[in-house]
Amino acid sequence: MTFVVGVVGGGQLARMMVPPAVELGIEIRVLAETEGMSASLAATAVGDYTDLETVRAFARGVDVLTFDHEHVPQSVLRALVDDGVQVHPGPDALQYAQDKLRMRERLGELGIPMPDWARVENAEQLDAFIAEHGGQAVVKTARGGYDGKGVRVVSAAAQVEEWFLALDEDGRGGALLAEELVDFRRELSQLVARRPSGDITLWPVVESIQRDGVCAEVIAPAPGSAGKVAEMAAQIGTTIAAELGVTGVLAVELFETTDERILVNELAMRPHNTGHWTIDGSTTSQFEQHLRAVLDLPFGATGYRDPWSVMVNILGGPTEKTLDEATTLAMADQPAAKIHLYGKAPRPGRKIGHVTASGEELDEVAFQARAAAAFFQD
Amino acid sequence: MTFVVGVVGGGQLARMMVPPAVELGIEIRVLAETEGMSASLAATAVGDYTDLETVRAFARGVDVLTFDHEHVPQSVLRALVDDGVQVHPGPDALQYAQDKLRMRERLGELGIPMPDWARVENAEQLDAFIAEHGGQAVVKTARGGYDGKGVRVVSAAAQVEEWFLALDEDGRGGALLAEELVDFRRELSQLVARRPSGDITLWPVVESIQRDGVCAEVIAPAPGSAGKVAEMAAQIGTTIAAELGVTGVLAVELFETTDERILVNELAMRPHNTGHWTIDGSTTSQFEQHLRAVLDLPFGATGYRDPWSVMVNILGGPTEKTLDEATTLAMADQPAAKIHLYGKAPRPGRKIGHVTASGEELDEVAFQARAAAAFFQD
Numbered sequence: 001m002t003f004v005v006g007v008v009g010g011g012q013l014a015r016m017m018v019p020p021a022v023e024l025g026i027e028i029r030v031l032a033e034t035e036g037m038s039a040s041l042a043a044t045a046v047g048d049y050t051d052l053e054t055v056r057a058f059a060r061g062v063d064v065l066t067f068d069h070e071h072v073p074q075s076v077l078r079a080l081v082d083d084g085v086q087v088h089p090g091p092d093a094l095q096y097a098q099d100k101l102r103m104r105e106r107l108g109e110l111g112i113p114m115p116d117w118a119r120v121e122n123a124e125q126l127d128a129f130i131a132e133h134g135g136q137a138v139v140k141t142a143r144g145g146y147d148g149k150g151v152r153v154v155s156a157a158a159q160v161e162e163w164f165l166a167l168d169e170d171g172r173g174g175a176l177l178a179e180e181l182v183d184f185r186r187e188l189s190q191l192v193a194r195r196p197s198g199d200i201t202l203w204p205v206v207e208s209i210q211r212d213g214v215c216a217e218v219i220a221p222a223p224g225s226a227g228k229v230a231e232m233a234a235q236i237g238t239t240i241a242a243e244l245g246v247t248g249v250l251a252v253e254l255f256e257t258t259d260e261r262i263l264v265n266e267l268a269m270r271p272h273n274t275g276h277w278t279i280d281g282s283t284t285s286q287f288e289q290h291l292r293a294v295l296d297l298p299f300g301a302t303g304y305r306d307p308w309s310v311m312v313n314i315l316g317g318p319t320e321k322t323l324d325e326a327t328t329l330a331m332a333d334q335p336a337a338k339i340h341l342y343g344k345a346p347r348p349g350r351k352i353g354h355v356t357a358s359g360e361e362l363d364e365v366a367f368q369a370r371a372a373a374a375f376f377q378d
Numbered sequence: 379m380t381f382v383v384g385v386v387g388g389g390q391l392a393r394m395m396v397p398p399a400v401e402l403g404i405e406i407r408v409l410a411e412t413e414g415m416s417a418s419l420a421a422t423a424v425g426d427y428t429d430l431e432t433v434r435a436f437a438r439g440v441d442v443l444t445f446d447h448e449h450v451p452q453s454v455l456r457a458l459v460d461d462g463v464q465v466h467p468g469p470d471a472l473q474y475a476q477d478k479l480r481m482r483e484r485l486g487e488l489g490i491p492m493p494d495w496a497r498v499e500n501a502e503q504l505d506a507f508i509a510e511h512g513g514q515a516v517v518k519t520a521r522g523g524y525d526g527k528g529v530r531v532v533s534a535a536a537q538v539e540e541w542f543l544a545l546d547e548d549g550r551g552g553a554l555l556a557e558e559l560v561d562f563r564r565e566l567s568q569l570v571a572r573r574p575s576g577d578i579t580l581w582p583v584v585e586s587i588q589r590d591g592v593c594a595e596v597i598a599p600a601p602g603s604a605g606k607v608a609e610m611a612a613q614i615g616t617t618i619a620a621e622l623g624v625t626g627v628l629a630v631e632l633f634e635t636t637d638e639r640i641l642v643n644e645l646a647m648r649p650h651n652t653g654h655w656t657i658d659g660s661t662t663s664q665f666e667q668h669l670r671a672v673l674d675l676p677f678g679a680t681g682y683r684d685p686w687s688v689m690v691n692i693l694g695g696p697t698e699k700t701l702d703e704a705t706t707l708a709m710a711d712q713p714a715a716k717i718h719l720y721g722k723a724p725r726p727g728r729k730i731g732h733v734t735a736s737g738e739e740l741d742e743v744a745f746q747a748r749a750a751a752a753f754f755q756d
Contacts, residue, residue: 001701001702001705001719002700002701002702003702015400016400018396018397018400018419019396019397019398019400019401020397022393022394022396022397022419023397023657023716023717023718023719024705024717024718024719025701025705025718025719025720025721025731028419041396041400041406041419041420042419279401283714283716284713292709297705297706297709298706298709298710298713299709299713300709300713300714300716301713301714303714305683305684305736306683322380323379323380323403324379324380324381327379327402327403327675328675328676331670331675331676331677331678332676335661335662335676335677335678335679336661336678336679336681338401338661339401339402340401340402340403341379341401341402341403342403343403353403358683
């Protein structure tokens, strides 16, 4: 094709858009934060994505602008839209991914099931919320959190004292988000893609297993989800994508509660870690679908190719093996595992890649993916 | 991984090595013939691959040098090996892909089943061969042929008069290759990969359907090939890879004769059009396996992911649709078809991409792939 897609941000999500862009004949250009990032192969510019002129220059000559992350400021996004740049997802949608308070307010208006929540502007309000919710709460900064950062489980407002102080210093009348600590059976994720023209497509709902606040493993589809759980998750994903006007891929992180409700935990308006399994496990990957979506092209099929896929993240570990040694051992041990590396230097706890295995038997597939990933850790 | 692979040649085979290189964290660099070629995303140099100094400069800093094609001169290859560059496949193996007479001689020594053939230095010898083989022969130039070029079916030596004249002018004592016109039921292809350390892996044998001397369609696996046909093809592929010392992917094009023999038609020492189905249809694609092979890394699994995959080449056609229009129509009509475009401008008869469909039912899969490809043609 003759299309040019510009991606703001040079991380692994931009990197993983490169293979489907190459396959579909789409030219991909990346605005990277620094040299040598994950997506450096496609980086045509290096610069600050909060600087309008930098992003404006990068956007010249692209058919559509999309993102590796949700951090481009609203002011930059809106100026680009005013310039006539096709921005997907657009600022009206992205505001809900950028601000968790705004997201909760909007989902509340839509009647989407969520944990109990409150906007808390000071310690008194938070302590009151904690008292009303069994002595505990999850507190989140409205902006800038990811992978467990900006999220804290507390039993007293004093445990997030510095966050309130930062709000006071900021002086913009901000607040924290307090949420009930949900008694959940497991976490799910519903991946959706939506085109500007309105078409929506969904992958099967998956189970995500977190460790230390970071996604560790994904099982696709979520075991035992066929029927009611899948229907509720699909309904929620479809409603949010449509009502918030999301374009591109949307990940809706969900709690499945012990009393069989499905509650929205977080939103991400971009390809998401819980969708990496689609590269090998679905007919159309989330990265290919994201490119199709932002270019308003017809969607690819989203069925799973095997009954089960399991994705395990590769985290930098305390291992003394080099990355090459670990990879070679993983390849030799698990020839059917699909190993993905992000071109990042290993550091303990840093996501540097993932492994997906697919097949008929969940136990076998999970073993393959875990065994391959373990070589990078131990 | 920290490996750097250099690919000489910027065509679609180099392009299709980019996605698995990105996935495995391998840095890929391409020496392209000109600007704007299929693999331009990874092109770090543009130059003449027949010029030793150009290739030598490109090879600096790569861990291994491999190829998009088999046309790098032996003198260049041998000088690089003398420099200490890891070259895979190496010149000793590549000579048999570069010279069809040498290939026939060597396969004859190995007892590999082939069509009757002869080295013919002049019209008299060729006419004698034709007379001995029912009044017809396939004549091939020893070097430089591909996609039906340098191949002619004749009933008299006069029909290749200019080829003999060119040999005389060349003055290096060359000859043409004459082969019996095989009465074949169908054409097959056995794809093999071999590592420098000796490991060999094979994909299932496939059927390839040619139109006008060009591969039009591939069915994987070859229908009805389980058992004897698959065994013979695997045996031939394994023997050739091992005995010729091939490193990387080897494609052995075969005839299945009406009297149930398997005869070697051609060899290619690189990823091959008859292996494109592996990108979507096998656990490990020929392009990923080629990278693993030339880096002497453990092989990935080569089973098929679905009972059937069908690959149909996209040729530039007389269509009045633009490439973008044709792609959009194909996407809308066949959401399960995997569309691959090579970044090449469409010209009638030019290979500009391919489509693969995979699934349970051969008829359905073949329909999907053909239907999607047809939008680019008509």
